[in-house]
Amino acid sequence: MPWGKRANLVVHGDDPFNAEPPRAALADEPVTSLDAFYVRNHGPVPEIDPSSWRLRVDGLVERELELSLDELRSRFAQHEEAATLQCAGNRRVGFLSFRDIPGEAPWGPGATGTAVWAGVRLTDLLAAAGIEENADHVAFLGADVSEEPEPPQPFGASLPRHKATAEEVLVAWSMNGEPLPAVHGAPVRLVVPGYIGARSVKWLERITAQAEPSDNFFQAETYRLLPAEADPDAIAPGEGVALGAVAVNAEVLSPDDRATVTPGPLRVSGYAFAGDDRRIVRVDVSTDEGRSWRQADLLGQHGPWTWRLWETEVEVGAETTDIVARAWDSATAAQPESAAPLWNPKGYVNNAWARVAVTVDRPAAGAARTTSPGRRDTA
Numbered sequence: 210m211p212w213g214k215r216a217n218l219v220v221h222g223d224d225p226f227n228a229e230p231p232r233a234a235l236a237d238e239p240v241t242s243l244d245a246f247y248v249r250n251h252g253p254v255p256e257i258d259p260s261s262w263r264l265r266v267d268g269l270v271e272r273e274l275e276l277s278l279d280e281l282r283s284r285f286a287q288h289e290e291a292a293t294l295q296c297a298g299n300r301r302v303g304f305l306s307f308r309d310i311p312g313e314a315p316w317g318p319g320a321t322g323t324a325v326w327a328g329v330r331l332t333d334l335l336a337a338a339g340i341e342e343n344a345d346h347v348a349f350l351g352a353d354v355s356e357e358p359e360p361p362q363p364f365g366a367s368l369p370r371h372k373a374t375a376e377e378v379l380v381a382w383s384m385n386g387e388p389l390p391a392v393h394g395a396p397v398r399l400v401v402p403g404y405i406g407a408r409s410v411k412w413l414e415r416i417t418a419q420a421e422p423s424d425n426f427f428q429a430e431t432y433r434l435l436p437a438e439a440d441p442d443a444i445a446p447g448e449g450v451a452l453g454a455v456a457v458n459a460e461v462l463s464p465d466d467r468a469t470v471t472p473g474p475l476r477v478s479g480y481a482f483a484g485d486d487r488r489i490v491r492v493d494v495s496t497d498e499g500r501s502w503r504q505a506d507l508l509g510q511h512g513p514w515t516w517r518l519w520e521t522e523v524e525v526g527a528e529t530t531d532i533v534a535r536a537w538d539s540a541t542a543a544q545p546e547s548a549a550p551l552w553n554p555k556g557y558v559n560n561a562w563a564r565v566a567v568t569v570d571r572p573a574a575g576a577a578r579t580t581s582p583g584r585r586d587t588a
């Protein structure tokens with residue numbers, strides 16, 4: 210597996226490289242190992258010489274900055290923060306039984322992960338540059354060039370000013386105590402806790418304060434929620450709704466989908482996540498399609514910007530076919546039951562109930578209860 214990733218990642222594409230870990234690699238791990246952390250690329254990983262790399266801060270600022278890696282590290286206070294990244298395409302596979310989504314990878318539940326990031330605060334850089342009053346947005350450009358737009362463009366994004374100047378947003382060079390790996394954006398990337406992964410621009414080279422959102426393809430034309438009937442190939446810039454804060458979402462990580470289980474008590478665990486300043490307040494688990502629910506235990510959290518792991522025990526009966534789960538956030542938003550009414554042409558934000566299918570085995574006399582990973586279709 211390239212880029213130091215584990216052999217059992219599900220690869221959605223080799224060039225550009227896109228891959229996600231199986232459920233078992235995320236289960237019960239508050240912080241995701243570097244070799245299991247999903248990768249979402251829209252172009253080739255750029256080769257960057259860190260000694261000649263510079264970060265430019267320009268646009269509506271009183272003084273432009275051009276910072277080397279050493280200057281970035283020495284001029285600004287360093288901060289560490291645990292944060293979950295979640296791709297807007299996470300769980301897209303759940304849409305495909307309703308309608309196909311050509312050209313987009315069928316991501317399962319692994320297009321998300323949690324890391325401890327270290328770097329400097331974006332707001333400190335903006336303050337040093339003297340961001341002007343009329344700069345309502347801050348735009349970002351990476352060094353990678355994507356061939357998805359015609360003609361090709363570097364990957365870019367922007368944040369509204371209130372988020373760009375929030376103290377949780379980092380310009381980071383370290384992940385889980387290691388130097389940021391090349392595939393995750395070295396030498397530095399943006400980390401925007403609580404927003405869809407696409408706003409956390411990797412291989413960051415330029416930060417521009419401006420009056421309007423970025424006109425980059427990945428801000429103005431994709432990563433937008435379109436009405437179901439829209440033609441994704443004929444979208445005018447600015448159409449639909451730009452995705453920002455992540456909607457409340459959850460997944461079952463254990464048992465695996467299509468696991469064989471025995472009747473009796475079964476431990477069920479997973480993750481739940483709500484974007485921006487929302488928090489997970491409750492997770493419910495059901496073995497009877499939501500006619501009855503059991504509240505899961507919420508496990509400890511690594512800080513306000515990470516997912517919440519949860520676990521509970523359910524009773525598996527001979528008739529059990531599915532285990533479903535749903536999370537609630539601090540604004541009492543809950544996950545919708547079905548993905549069907551959420552279907553959208555690019556397949557973003559599937560936050561329907563989590564669901565794993567199980568096959569119930571008759572217990573062998575005297576056998577301990579076991580959970581074995583089921584067959585897993587490769588995408």
Ligand SMILES: Nc1nc2c(c(=O)[nH]1)N[C@H]1C(S)=C(S)[C@@H](COP(=O)(O)O)O[C@H]1N2
Nearest residue numbers: 247248249250251296351364406407410411
């Ligand atoms: N420069 C650049 N930044 C990028 C991307 C990219 O293709 N190029 N992909 C984005 C998307 S869609 C996601 S979900 C996250 C994925 O981060 P990871 O690959 O480190 O997991 O990076 C974001 N930042």
Ligand SMILES: [Mo]
Nearest residue numbers: 296297406407
């Ligand atoms: Mo993404």
